[in-house]
Amino acid sequence: MRLQVHDFSGHPFQAQLSRELAARGHSVDHVYSAQYSSGKGVLKRTPGDPESLEFSPLDSGRPFQKYSALGRLRFEHAYARTWLEHNRRTAPDCIVACNVPLFALDQFRRAAARSNQPWLLWHQDLFSNAISEELTRRLPGPAASFGGAIVRRIEAGIVRSASQVVAIGDEFRLAYRRWGLDTAHVSVIPNWAPLDEIVPRPRSNAWAAANLPAEPGLRLLYAGTLGRKHNPLLLADLLRSALAAGLPARLIVASEGEGIEMLKADLKKDPELPVTLLPFQPAADLPDMLGSADVLVTILEPEASRFSIPSKVLSSLAAGRPLLGLMPEDNPAAADILAADGYVGPPTEYGVAGAIVWLRSLNRDPAAAKNLGARGRELAENRFGIVPIADRFEAVLRRALPGAQPLPHESHPHPAHAGPSLFRRRQPDAAA
Missing domain, CATH: 3.40.50.2000 (Glycogen Phosphorylase B;)
Structure with a gap:
């Protein structure tokens, strides 16, 4: 299965999931923003990684202006265009979207709907709540309420449109229900930390x-x-x-x-x-x-x-x-x-x-x-065992991708999985 795991922030545990999925036989393109400054994971292929794993930094060509409303909007629109072009070139079977800013994500979900692109929303933050708080600080009450309603409608549309949703806590599912959304396509998988990368070290090092x-x-x-x-x-x-x-x-x-x-x-x-x-x-x-x-x-x-x-x-x-x-x-x-x-x-x-x-x-x-x-x-x-965590993600991905079916495979040791991918495209019935 050709997967794109798009973690805008480039954090460590998302990269670990990509490595685990690639080790299981998937072709994984791990996409992240080259412009966003944060604590990063290991975002390049290491000697132990399979050739089916790639890392793709995206640069929108516009500066990332986090606290400028107009500058942020311009960046997000430019980033969305860059991302959509990357998707056209790489043609993944399924896209996992994680930490992507709200307005860029909204542009993506509209394009995904037009092209019938299966995708999974890995929901890390309720962006509309955060934006509403910022609007309340900056605008008079009625204007802030109006703007908050708009961004909530946008985020609700994103959740509704995703083929599947992985939320990081039950609080997200409760929020979706308050928004009037059906949550049948929502799974809760809490975040974790990569145990093989973050290990206890001596104080003097x-x-x-x-x-x-x-x-x-x-x-x-x-x-x-x-x-x-x-x-x-x-x-x-x-x-x-x-x-x-x-x-x-x-x-x-x-x-x-x-x-x-x-x-x-x-x-x-x-x-x-x-x-x-x-x-x-x-x-x-x-x-x-x-x-x-x-x-x-x-x-x-x-x-x-x-x-x-x-x-x-x-x-x-x-x-x-x-x-x-x-x-x-x-x-x-x-x-x-x-x-x-x-x-x-x-x-x-x-x-x-x-x-x-x-x-x-x-x-x-x-x-x-x-x-x-x-x-x-x-x-x-x-x-934080990555094997059972990745098992749960694979189950969600199976539901996100129409026509995917599990392949029989033998149990395999971690971290190098010798078995085939759990997914393949359903082939047309020869008798049809």
Whole structure:
């Protein structure tokens, strides 16, 4: 089966799925945006990858202006044109669309309907909720409500039009029902982290030696996007509160964009604060970077919890380090942190104060901190096996592709699958 897995962001676990599907005999074109800045996975073929796996970066020819409404629209229209041209050249049997911006995705779904292109929506964020929040910040009430209704109608149309939908949590299915949609074509497959790529690493490692001062203390690491759904100043508040409580803490942030600039401006008030600010790091350095930390931090604003489940928590579990979340307790990622005996508090001064109490207990008992990290890794190993995850995706793909039928195959060991593809095009009946 010729598959296109299009993950606009280029994140690690989507690339792992493409590798697994290619190892099973599928021809996989892994597409991503060359212009979007984020923590990336391994987006090129490695010596162990089959020849049936390709990686295709797309460049729209227009700058990606994340926070300019007009610039963002122009980019998305240009990106959609680039993507559609790529689809015409490569002619995949089925397309998996993941993290593609809303208006580009809407152009694609219209083209897919015209050409009867089977496709699967891998729904990571409720874009219309996020856009509605932004409209509320920028526009008067009636205009914001009108714009919110439009984007919800667009996203509902995308969900309705997809051959199949993979949502990352039950919250998505509930949202679809509120939109009046039938959810018979919706499956829920939670996100994960690639266990073979993100492994526990020693605190003292080559990345730490190159990027961090050789000093004792409690390293608090935030690595990932800092966008409108985050309050980056919480990170500065966490550090200041830890130092005021007598904890020898250092804040490490690996990010880019508007949020990191806001954080830098705040930190200029206290130039002596122990802070290390870095850009996004290469995928090969991710295990060492996460391993260099004593605590891995996640933040999420209350309004963002309506449309976002931070997958960075899953990488933190795989890294085997204690987890601290300043986020709403009803977010599914908060449940993951609590399952690993980490700390979750609201993204407020109250939540920061509770985090300091928790950090003080960790600092007093290194053995307990080590046990918390091991607990997180154990949870990850129990939940993130790529073989059963890929089995579930293959089942959804079978339903998405009209005329596909399973092929009998023998069981095969992971990661190299010797068996044939589970799918083939149904051939015309010779008697017809």
